[in-house]
Amino acid sequence: MSELTKNVQPLQDFNWDEFENGTVANVSKEELDKAYDETLNKVADHQVVEGKVISVDKKEVVVNIGYKSDGIIPASEFRYNPDLKVGDTVEVYVESAEDKKGQLLLSHKKARLSQAWDRVNAALEEQQIIQGFIKCRTKGGMIVDVFGIEAFLPGSQIDVHPIRDYDQFVGKTMEFKVVKINQEFRNVVVSHKALIEAELEAQKQEIISKLEKGQILEGTVKNITSYGVFVDLGGVDGLIHITDLSWGRVDDPKKIVELDQKINVVILDFDEEKKRIALGLKQLTPHPWDALDPDLKVGDHIKGKVVVLADYGAFVEVQPGVEGLIHVSEMSWSQHLRSAQEFLKVGEEVEAVILTLDRDERKMSLGIKQLKEDPWEAIEVKYPVGSKHNAKVRNFTNFGVFVELEEGVDGLIHISDLSWTKKVKHPSEFTQVGAPIDVVVLDIDKENRRLSLGHKQLEENPWDVFEDQYAVGSVHTGKITEVLEKGAVVSLAENVEGFATPKHLVKEDGSQAQLGEELPFKVIEFNKDSKRIILSHSRTFEDAQREEKRATRKAAPRQKKDDTPKIENVAASTTLGDIDVLAQLKAQMEKGE
Numbered sequence: 001m002s003e004l005t006k007n008v009q010p011l012q013d014f015n016w017d018e019f020e021n022g023t024v025a026n027v028s029k030e031e032l033d034k035a036y037d038e039t040l041n042k043v044a045d046h047q048v049v050e051g052k053v054i055s056v057d058k059k060e061v062v063v064n065i066g067y068k069s070d071g072i073i074p075a076s077e078f079r080y081n082p083d084l085k086v087g088d089t090v091e092v093y094v095e096s097a098e099d100k101k102g103q104l105l106l107s108h109k110k111a112r113l114s115q116a117w118d119r120v121n122a123a124l125e126e127q128q129i130i131q132g133f134i135k136c137r138t139k140g141g142m143i144v145d146v147f148g149i150e151a152f153l154p155g156s157q158i159d160v161h162p163i164r165d166y167d168q169f170v171g172k173t174m175e176f177k178v179v180k181i182n183q184e185f186r187n188v189v190v191s192h193k194a195l196i197e198a199e200l201e202a203q204k205q206e207i208i209s210k211l212e213k214g215q216i217l218e219g220t221v222k223n224i225t226s227y228g229v230f231v232d233l234g235g236v237d238g239l240i241h242i243t244d245l246s247w248g249r250v251d252d253p254k255k256i257v258e259l260d261q262k263i264n265v266v267i268l269d270f271d272e273e274k275k276r277i278a279l280g281l282k283q284l285t286p287h288p289w290d291a292l293d294p295d296l297k298v299g300d301h302i303k304g305k306v307v308v309l310a311d312y313g314a315f316v317e318v319q320p321g322v323e324g325l326i327h328v329s330e331m332s333w334s335q336h337l338r339s340a341q342e343f344l345k346v347g348e349e350v351e352a353v354i355l356t357l358d359r360d361e362r363k364m365s366l367g368i369k370q371l372k373e374d375p376w377e378a379i380e381v382k383y384p385v386g387s388k389h390n391a392k393v394r395n396f397t398n399f400g401v402f403v404e405l406e407e408g409v410d411g412l413i414h415i416s417d418l419s420w421t422k423k424v425k426h427p428s429e430f431t432q433v434g435a436p437i438d439v440v441v442l443d444i445d446k447e448n449r450r451l452s453l454g455h456k457q458l459e460e461n462p463w464d465v466f467e468d469q470y471a472v473g474s475v476h477t478g479k480i481t482e483v484l485e486k487g488a489v490v491s492l493a494e495n496v497e498g499f500a501t502p503k504h505l506v507k508e509d510g511s512q513a514q515l516g517e518e519l520p521f522k523v524i525e526f527n528k529d530s531k532r533i534i535l536s537h538s539r540t541f542e543d544a545q546r547e548e549k550r551a552t553r554k555a556a557p558r559q560k561k562d563d564t565p566k567i568e569n570v571a572a573s574t575t576l577g578d579i580d581v582l583a584q585l586k587a588q589m590e591k592g593e
Contacts, residue, residue, distance in 0.1 A: 048111045053088045063092055063106055071106030078108060080133030080145045082173055091115075112148035119147045120188055124178040132176045132190060134169050142169060144176065144190055151178075157191035160200055161232070162223050164259075203235035211270050211277065216284070221261045224253050231265055231279055238277035240265060245281050247288045247321025249307050256281070288321030289362045298354050302366070306348045311339045316350060316366060323364070326352060330367035333375055333408025335449065343368075375408045376449050383409070383451060385441050388458065393435050401427045403437060403453065411451030413439060420456045420463065420531070422495055463528045466496065470523050470533055475540055478521045480505075480513060488513070490521055490535050497533070498523070504536035513537055 054070065055062035061073045061084065071092060078084045093110035123130050132144040132151065142153040153176070155163055163169075180189040219231035219238065229240045245256045257263060265279040296302070304318035313327040331343040344350065352366035375382070383389065383405065391403035391411065400414045418430050431437055443452035470476065470492070478490035478498060487501040500521065505513040513519055522543070525534035 048091055048093050048114055050089055051092050051106070053084065053086050053090060056084060056086055061108075063090060063108075065092060065094075065104070065106070067097070067104055069098075069104045071104040073106050073108050079135075079171075080131065080173060109148050116147035116149045117186070120149060120151075120178055121181065124181055127177065129175050129177060129195060130190075131173055133173050134171065136170060137166050142166065146176065146178075146188065146190060149186075149188055151176075151188035151190045153190050153192065157189075157193045160193055160196060200235055207233065207236045208270060208277070211267055213267055213269060215267045216264055217267065218262060218264055219279075221257050221259055221263065224257065224259060226253075229253050229257055229281075231263065233265075233277070236277065238265065238267070238270075238279040240279045240281050244268065244279070244283070247282050247285070248317060249323075282321075287362075288319055289359065292319070292322055292359070296354065296357065298357055300354050301351055301371075302354055303349065303351050304366075306344050306346050306350060309340050309344065309346055311341075314340045314344045316352060318364075322362075324352070324354070324366040325364070326350075326366045326368060330355065330365070330369055333369050333372070334404070335408075335410065369408075375406060376446060379409070379444060379446055379451075383441050383444070385444060388438065388440050391437055391439050391453070393431055393433050393437055395433060396427045398426065401431060401437070403439060405439075405451070408449075409451070410449070411439065411441075411453040413437075413453045413455050417442070417454035417456055419495070420459065420461055423489075423497060463531055466533075467526065467528055470496075470498075470526055472523050472526055475520050475522045477518060478535060479518045480515050483515045488515075492521070492533070492535075498535040499533070500535045500537065504538050506538045508538075508541045 049065050051063035051065035051071065053061060054064050056075070058075060060075055061078055062070050063073060064070045073092065078090075084090075090108055091111040092106040092108050093114060095105040095107055095110070097104060119130075122128065130146060132146040132153075134153070135143045135145050135150070137143075138152070141155045142158070144151045144153045155166065157179070158166075158169065174192055175195055176190040176192050177194045178188060179191045179194060181187070217233055219233045221229055222232040222237060223230040226242075228242050229245065231238050231240060242250050242253055245253055250256060263281065264284060265281055266283045267277065268280045268283070269278040270276065302318050302324075304316035304324065306314050307317045307323065308315040311328070313325050313330075315323045315325055317323050326340075326344075328338060328340045328343075331340065332338070350368060351371065352368050353370040354364060355367045355370075356363070356365040358364070389405050391405045394402045394404050394410065396402070398415075400412050401418070402410060402412055404410050413427075415424055415427055418424050418427065422430075424430050437455060438458055439453040439455055440457045441451055442454045442457065445451070476492050478492045480488045481491045481497070482489040487499055488505055490498045490500055492498055498521065502512070504524075507513055507519075519537045520540045521535035521537050522539040523533060524536045524539060525532070527533075
């Protein structure tokens with residue numbers, strides 16, 4: 001016999017018969033069960049009751065509601081309350097007082113949901129502070145479990161400071177205020193920021209009331225944008241505009257400061273009503289113009305980097321915060337309108353000459369064309385009158401062609417100096433923009449920086465030869481190439497043209513000469529100075545007819561005196577010219593017969 005049982009003795013007065021028959025002191029077993037049941041809570045299915053937590057572990061929570069058995073609830077239903085402990089009172093929903101196994105089935109989640117909507121509406125109406133469990137991230141914010149309802153927490157409502165890492169809040173229980181409810185879709189929006197804004201507002205008011213312009217404070221870089229940097233001054237934010245970050249140009253504020261960096265700033269301005277504070281960083285350092293070399297003067301050469309380009313010029317940073325402007329007119333000796341982008345690009349290192357320097361106004365103008373010799377200083381040496389050169393056609397006008405001999409040296413070829421023989425109505429008939437053309441310098445206008453040029457002067461004047469070739473009275477074959485109101489243009493040979501008025505275009509049969517016809521033309525006027533040849537087709541046959549009539553008038557009186565002229569007398573008294581006239585008369589008489 002073991003030590004535990006050797007001294008144990010049975011009760012002397014225990015009634016074994018009553019125990020076996022199910023009665024105790026004349027009380028039946030049914031009566032005992034009824035009395036026991038009356039000590040338990042009356043529990044009905046599908047109702048919400050309160051219970052006491054009697055056990056908590058990672059998987060489940062055991063809750064006693066005063067029933068004959070305890071209920072087991074998954075621990076996941078209490079995620080929103082990580083501080084849950086034994087002895088806490090919780091609401092539970094009775095799904096079944098007894099399942100097939102006799103187990104009490106409870107749900108904490110359903111208990112919360114059954115009253116959640118009323119609680120949420122009450123929290124909004126009474127501006128209550130409630131607890132919620134952040135379940136997960138979503139687009140634009142977080143999903144929060146509030147009384148079992150999934151509410152939305154916008155990213156901007158998590159904190160007064162911009163949040164860069166949303167994941168750090170997942171799984172946390174925080175306090176919130178209900179800020180918006182959509183009754184139709186049962187959407188709930190909560191805010192944590194709203195809880196601390198009231199307190200911060202009082203802090204801001206106190207801080208702003210103590211601010212002074214020019215005051216230097218320490219702050220923490222809170223946010224960096226494309227237009228500036230927000231700095232936390234200990235409960236109130238200020239903005240350093242991008243132009244106040246550095247004396248030099250800043251294209252990206254991140255190159256100057258970084259997030260969470262502690263920096264000293266100076267207060268430039270503030271608005272108590274709008275609670276806006278303008279801060280400066282560059283103002284804590286001396287202005288670069290004050291540190292500019294005092295010996296620097298107009299005419300000196302200086303190096304810098306192109307920081308900004310515009311059509312009208314380029315801004316060159318000669319040292320951080322000190323810039324000079326190179327106007328486009330100071331980039332080239334050329335007078336043609338061009339943009340600065342044709343000469344420079346951003347980031348390019350350049351050397352320039354100081355043209356103006358105003359330290360009081362902190363302005364400087366620069367030039368780069370001055371690094372090269374002005375081509376017009378010795379224009380007579382390089383381009384003397386009579387010298388021949390090759391140029392490039394820049395543009396046309398109705399009266400001539402503008403050409404460029406080199407950068408900065410332009411000239412004009414008048415339309416009358418393009419060709420000796422060809423009548424040019426517009427320069428575009430003769431050449432084209434960008435084409436090379438040979439020229440000879442005719443005149444120099446140094447004051448206006450313009451050369452008078454000629455192209456036809458490269459050849460000898462063919463009109464000296466034409467004077468003999470197309471003498472008045474000479475007859476040539478010509479082709480009508482153009483018909484105008486006042487006459488027609490007649491091509492006599494290559495690059496040689498004449499003009500005939502309408503009355504000189506009448507043919508022998510009385511019809512008018514047409515475009516494209518080739519006919520004999522007689523020169524009736526030649527003007528070398530005006531380069532003009534006046535032609536006539538009708539004169540080629542009208543002059544012969546006049547001669548015949550004149551000869552007929554001279555011969556008629558002799559025939560009246562002696563109708564039968566003697567051959568020997570004629571032969572004895574006539575000249576060679578008379579014989580020629582008589583021959584023509586005879587031919588005409590025979591034709592009449």
